[in-house]
Amino acid sequence: MAEPPGAPHRTTGSTLLHPLSGLLGIPLDQINFVACQLFALLAAFWFRIYLGPSHASSAVRHAFATLFGIYFAVFCFGWYSFVVAMGYLTLCHISRIYIFHYGILTTDFSGPLMIITQKITTLACQLHDGIGRQAEELTAEQNRLAVKSRPSLLEYLSYLLNFMSIIAGPCSNYKDYIAFIEGRHVHMKLLEVNWKQKGYDRLPDPSPTGAVMYKLCITLVSLILFLTLTKSFPMAYIIDNEFLDKTPFLSRLGYLYVVTQAAKPKYYFAWTLADAVNNAAGYGFSGVDERGSFRWDLLSNLNIWNIETATSFKMYIENWNIQTAAWLKRVCYDRAPWYPTALTFILSALWHGIYPGYYFTFLTGILITLAARAIRNNCRCYFLSSVPLKIAYDAVTWVVTQLAVCYTVAPFVMLAVEPTIKFYKSMYFHMHILSILVLLVLPIRPQSHPTRKAQNQAVLNSVKSKDK
Numbered sequence: 001m002a003e004p005p006g007a008p009h010r011t012t013g014s015t016l017l018h019p020l021s022g023l024l025g026i027p028l029d030q031i032n033f034v035a036c037q038l039f040a041l042l043a044a045f046w047f048r049i050y051l052g053p054s055h056a057s058s059a060v061r062h063a064f065a066t067l068f069g070i071y072f073a074v075f076c077f078g079w080y081s082f083v084v085a086m087g088y089l090t091l092c093h094i095s096r097i098y099i100f101h102y103g104i105l106t107t108d109f110s111g112p113l114m115i116i117t118q119k120i121t122t123l124a125c126q127l128h129d130g131i132g133r134q135a136e137e138l139t140a141e142q143n144r145l146a147v148k149s150r151p152s153l154l155e156y157l158s159y160l161l162n163f164m165s166i167i168a169g170p171c172s173n174y175k176d177y178i179a180f181i182e183g184r185h186v187h188m189k190l191l192e193v194n195w196k197q198k199g200y201d202r203l204p205d206p207s208p209t210g211a212v213m214y215k216l217c218i219t220l221v222s223l224i225l226f227l228t229l230t231k232s233f234p235m236a237y238i239i240d241n242e243f244l245d246k247t248p249f250l251s252r253l254g255y256l257y258v259v260t261q262a263a264k265p266k267y268y269f270a271w272t273l274a275d276a277v278n279n280a281a282g283y284g285f286s287g288v289d290e291r292g293s294f295r296w297d298l299l300s301n302l303n304i305w306n307i308e309t310a311t312s313f314k315m316y317i318e319n320w321n322i323q324t325a326a327w328l329k330r331v332c333y334d335r336a337p338w339y340p341t342a343l344t345f346i347l348s349a350l351w352h353g354i355y356p357g358y359y360f361t362f363l364t365g366i367l368i369t370l371a372a373r374a375i376r377n378n379c380r381c382y383f384l385s386s387v388p389l390k391i392a393y394d395a396v397t398w399v400v401t402q403l404a405v406c407y408t409v410a411p412f413v414m415l416a417v418e419p420t421i422k423f424y425k426s427m428y429f430h431m432h433i434l435s436i437l438v439l440l441v442l443p444i445r446p447q448s449h450p451t452r453k454a455q456n457q458a459v460l461n462s463v464k465s466k467d468k
Helices: 020-026 028-050 058-077 088-098 108-130 140-145 152-163 174-181 187-192 209-231 235-239 242-248 249-263 265-280 306-310 313-318 322-333 341-353 356-383 387-414 417-426 430-441 450-465
Strands: none
Touching: 020 028, 028 058, 028 265, 058 152, 058 174, 058 187, 058 387, 088 265, 088 313, 108 140, 108 187, 108 341, 140 322, 140 430, 152 174, 152 209, 174 187, 174 387, 209 249, 209 265, 209 450, 235 249, 235 417, 242 249, 249 265, 249 387, 306 341, 313 322, 313 356, 322 341, 341 356, 356 387, 356 430, 387 417
């Protein structure tokens, strides 16, 4: 769809940086987004140094994080972002299409609402686990994350609206965030290691500076790739009539992989910068790895190496948008009484919005996930007997996984029905057909479900206690 005149400068937020947008030829909403995140990065360093737990009370840290978060959201997205309710999120997605039209605003007020929705539902589930359920009914993770007392209004607002995550997330667990504000976040992780055996007289004081600098380098490279590669290889070209008429099927598959790779840098940029902002504030420490190095990946939203080398659909999904995948698992997959995989994909589509392309992607994802699981469960064992067989298996599964992902996510980028159907027709619906054949031929082994196992164990323990 062609953009109307002036569309690159449209925004629901501040127009202060309009001259810079015109100078660089970059949409104003993107300029505002990057400006807010860069300012948040500077504010995060200041927050850690001058408002650290040893210099300021938890109330002051909560208030600062909340007020700056509100300011950033208003600057970037305008007052739309503060009509906050679960049902309104869908109305916001509808307005993206019928008020702002397809694709004109690449960053808009629905972004903060999507993050806030994750946080509200995360806290609701964890409060329910802590107050409304017995410990025996919970999985180990649910028990660890259960919130056993209601937060104050200031704690609640700080968790939802803090400046580190209001623009681009990620969603974190409530207990982790409160531990960070109260200065217990790093200390709790360090206590998991026996430092005396490592020759330390006292607990070390890990600095996030190295992790922040590394992530900023990734952000810079991603930005350069976005400004060059992404614009040179548009996804729309794979359904261009001339391209389809002149290009053989295998070449189209190869080009699909290229354009999908070209679409990734903007996600790498946004998520890695958001991770760096949180780390700069001192949030995101996850402990010590096998080599004794400090890890700052508690809030990381992606693992680029694992994504690019994934040899299974499951591995790819687990390393892409990690915090959203964790949210979906905790609020849906682990709690769904039936069909957890299908319900989780459907919830993911609803959360993303109402563009038809999202539903094509996630419904296709259900089919391919089930087929990939069936192949892995039934066939992988035959290729583990020797190194050459394992290498050959990994090579084949890497190619299939990468192409399956490209096939699945193309509608997510295209958004609308017509280009999606045209794309799938040009691909002869081959992944759909192959997945259905796999599911018809190979036996499907039932997956264990942690919540049902915990509930069954609770019932068993109750019966045993009554028998005594």
